[in-house]
Amino acid sequence: MEYKRITLMAVAVIGILILAACGSDSSDVPSLNSEDTQVVEPTADAVDSVLDNEARMMAFTQCLRDQGIEVYDPVVDSEGNVQKPELAEGVDLKGKDFGTAWETCAQHLEGFTFGKERVDVSEQVDQFVALATCLRDKGYDVDDPTAETLDQWGADFKFSIDWDDPAAMADYEECSGDTFGKGSGK
Numbered sequence: 001m002e003y004k005r006i007t008l009m010a011v012a013v014i015g016i017l018i019l020a021a022c023g024s025d026s027s028d029v030p031s032l033n034s035e036d037t038q039v040v041e042p043t044a045d046a047v048d049s050v051l052d053n054e055a056r057m058m059a060f061t062q063c064l065r066d067q068g069i070e071v072y073d074p075v076v077d078s079e080g081n082v083q084k085p086e087l088a089e090g091v092d093l094k095g096k097d098f099g100t101a102w103e104t105c106a107q108h109l110e111g112f113t114f115g116k117e118r119v120d121v122s123e124q125v126d127q128f129v130a131l132a133t134c135l136r137d138k139g140y141d142v143d144d145p146t147a148e149t150l151d152q153w154g155a156d157f158k159f160s161i162d163w164d165d166p167a168a169m170a171d172y173e174e175c176s177g178d179t180f181g182k183g184s185g186k
Helices: 002-021 044-066 098-109 122-137 150-157 166-180
Strands: none
Touching (some): 122 166
């Protein structure tokens, strides 16, 4: 694993040096030194989280190997998620208790967050913000959701409206029709 880390850092340094060498002082060619260029750096917390997860998964992987289960090193995907180690090619689990090995090694995964595919929920958030705005215009106490709070917002939303009140239901139907393209509309 140390070899992979050193190789990755060497490739990153070489890439930065190449990009720096490609800069130009010509006014008709964009430069990396341009004032318009913004560099987006990952936050220290995000880097620490990936490194912590990677260290936990490496300890877990080594533990599996110590239990006689041959696995590949875990991979960090393009989204920064540390993936579970895959069984090495040709591994035969006959005679090996993978479940027991997993239980023995699971202590290394405490606090580990398995990466999930990050789904773009911006369209859903926009629709629910429009719904919340319409309902607020009608006098209901409804907050706007964000991508981070969408699940909790949905759980809380059911308490924002008196579903037994025909007027409230009509307001909801009108707002959801305007927002989601169905219903009576305005």
